[in-house]
Amino acid sequence: MQQLMLVTIITEHVLRERILDDIRKAGANGFTLTEVYGEGTRGIRASTWQGNNVKIETLVAPDVAERIVERLSDTYFEHFAVIVYRTLVDVVRGTKFL
Numbered sequence: 001m002q003q004l005m006l007v008t009i010i011t012e013h014v015l016r017e018r019i020l021d022d023i024r025k026a027g028a029n030g031f032t033l034t035e036v037y038g039e040g041t042r043g044i045r046a047s048t049w050q051g052n053n054v055k056i057e058t059l060v061a062p063d064v065a066e067r068i069v070e071r072l073s074d075t076y077f078e079h080f081a082v083i084v085y086r087t088l089v090d091v092v093r094g095t096k097f098l
Helices: 013-026 062-075
Strands: 002-011 032-036 053-060 082-091
Touching: 002 013, 002 062, 013 032, 013 053, 013 062, 053 062, 062 082
Parallel strands: none
Antiparallel strands: 002 053, 002 082, 032 053
């Protein structure tokens, strides 16, 4: 078992490629992407013409998780709908993600 950080990002579809590029540059080796929908403080989105929201998950070392969170918060939080959270997880075959 290896302890890693699971970084979860929920954002607007339009930011998908930019954020994937950002997490790669921060040191993530891979990700899982899912189209999602939901309701939050801003309510349900009135239109999906730009695409559904996406959830991006990546398993990374703690220092990489910190770089991802800092980069996304500095770049996107003020002007876009972006939620980021991280969770400490025990990963079987965790060295695969380092």
